[in-house]
Amino acid sequence: MDEWGRLLDNHDSEAIGATLHLFGGPFVTVGPRRIGIPEGSKRLLAFVALHGRRVERRYAAGALWPAGDDLRAAGNLRSSLWRLNRGCVPLIDSDKTSLTLRDDVVVDARLIGQWANRLIDGCASATDLTVRPGGVDALDLLPGWYDDWALMERERVRQRLLHALEALSDALLRLGRCAEAVEAAMLAVTADPLRESAQRALIAAHLGEGNLVEARRQYAAYRRLLAAELGIEPHPALADLLGATIRLPARPPSRPHAPAGP
Numbered sequence: 001m002d003e004w005g006r007l008l009d010n011h012d013s014e015a016i017g018a019t020l021h022l023f024g025g026p027f028v029t030v031g032p033r034r035i036g037i038p039e040g041s042k043r044l045l046a047f048v049a050l051h052g053r054r055v056e057r058r059y060a061a062g063a064l065w066p067a068g069d070d071l072r073a074a075g076n077l078r079s080s081l082w083r084l085n086r087g088c089v090p091l092i093d094s095d096k097t098s099l100t101l102r103d104d105v106v107v108d109a110r111l112i113g114q115w116a117n118r119l120i121d122g123c124a125s126a127t128d129l130t131v132r133p134g135g136v137d138a139l140d141l142l143p144g145w146y147d148d149w150a151l152m153e154r155e156r157v158r159q160r161l162l163h164a165l166e167a168l169s170d171a172l173l174r175l176g177r178c179a180e181a182v183e184a185a186m187l188a189v190t191a192d193p194l195r196e197s198a199q200r201a202l203i204a205a206h207l208g209e210g211n212l213v214e215a216r217r218q219y220a221a222y223r224r225l226l227a228a229e230l231g232i233e234p235h236p237a238l239a240d241l242l243g244a245t246i247r248l249p250a251r252p253p254s255r256p257h258a259p260a261g262p
Contacts, residue, residue, distance in 0.1 A: 007108075007111045007112060007115055007131055017030070017089070017090075017102065017104030017105055018030045018035075018089050018091065018104070018105050018106070019105070019106045019107075019108065020045065020049055020091065020101075020105055020106070020107045020108065021108050022046055022049065022050070022107065022108055022109045022141055022142055023108055023109065023112070023138060023139075023140065023141055024137070024138070024140070024143065025108075025142070026042050026045060026046050026142065028089065028091070030089060035089060037084070038083040038084060038086075040079065040080050040083050041080045041081070041083045041084035043064050043080075043145075043147065044060065044064060044077065044080040044081065044084065044092075044099075045084060045091060045092065046142060046145075046150070047060055047063065047064055047149065048060065048092055048099050048100065048101055049101050049105075049107045049109070050107075050109065050149075050153050052101075052107075052110065053100070054098045054099070054100040055098060055099050055100065056097060056098050057074070057077060057094070057096075057097055057098055057099060058070070058074070058097075060077060060099060061073035061074050061076065061077040063149055064076070064077070064080075064147075065077070081094060081099075090102060091105055109141060109157065112157075112161070113157070113160065115128055115131060115164070116160045116161055116163070116164035117160075117164075119164040119167040119168050119171065120160075120163050120164055120167050122167070122171075124167075124168075124171060129168065129171060129172060129175075129177075129180075132165075132168070132180075132183065132184055132187070133161075133187065135187070136187065136190050136191050139158055139161050139162075139187075139191055140154070140158075141153065141154045141157045141158070142154060158191070162188050162191060162192060162195065162198060165184050165185070165187055165188040165191075165198070165201075166184075166185065166188055166197055166198055166201045168181075168184045169181045169182075169184040169185040169188070169201040169202070169204075169205055170201060170204070172184060172205075173204060173205055173208045176208075178205060178208040178209040179209070181201075181204075181205040181208060182202065182205040182206065182209065184201075184205075185198060185201040185202035185204075185205050186202060188201065188202075189202050193222075193225060194225065194226070194229060194230070196222075196234060196235060196238060199218065199219075199222045199234075199238065200238055200241060202218055203215045203218050203219055203238070203241055203242070204241060206218060207241070207242070212242070215242060216242060219234070219238065219239065219242065222234060222238075
């Protein structure tokens with residue numbers, strides 16, 4: 001089971017024909033059986049799955065094979081679709097003008113996105129609070145893909161998951177599950193150390209445990225990181241979270257550069 005396996009397990013298994021995994025993938029599972037996707041068809045399958053609706057064939061061909069003319073792109077799409085249908089379980093329905101993912105195919109990215117939405121909207125179930133990715137790699141959609149559409153989708157999903165982890169930490173903290181709140185916030189901080197909202201969630205979780213020293217240590221580390229990377233200070237509200245102004249040694253003024261010699 002992967003890091004998101006609890007979400008997949010909680011889905012109605014009887015309605016699932018196949019599960020498409022885009023985190024750490026793509027690959028397909030049918031029950032316990034893992035099925036490979038033909039290499040030349042992976043991009044087409046992921047593109048259609050991430051759109052979540054019917055996709056025009058011409059649009060898909062142009063986005064996936066932008067180099068060359070429309071005729072060649074259309075031929076590449078037909079070949080990719082043929083290999084997919086020949087070498088894998090049925091995943092895509094197609095007609096002369098459009099493509100769509102079959103209704104009985106579950107996409108992990110959709111389930112994860114729904115989980116994130118429930119957390120952010122404040123309507124998470126008790127089960128939602130038990131789901132946490134196992135590491136930073138589990139937040140990476142389609143790792144190693146550098147197509148423009150894949151990069152944009154990866155960053156959109158990444159931002160959504162970071163917001164969800166912060167919301168998860170806050171929800172766990174309000175329930176008194178401070179250790180779990182720390183873990184969720186630490187994952188967000190590890191994924192983006194400069195993200196102030198993630199640092200705020202982690203500091204709040206430490207304070208919820210009564211670990212003022214840990215909270216101050218985290219603030220100090222973040223302050224040093226901001227100074228080194230961006231030359232700025234944290235927002236004053238972050239220090240206010242600790243209940244008092246934190247007194248740390250001021251950064252030494254930068255030394256003027258010596259004038260160049262003749």
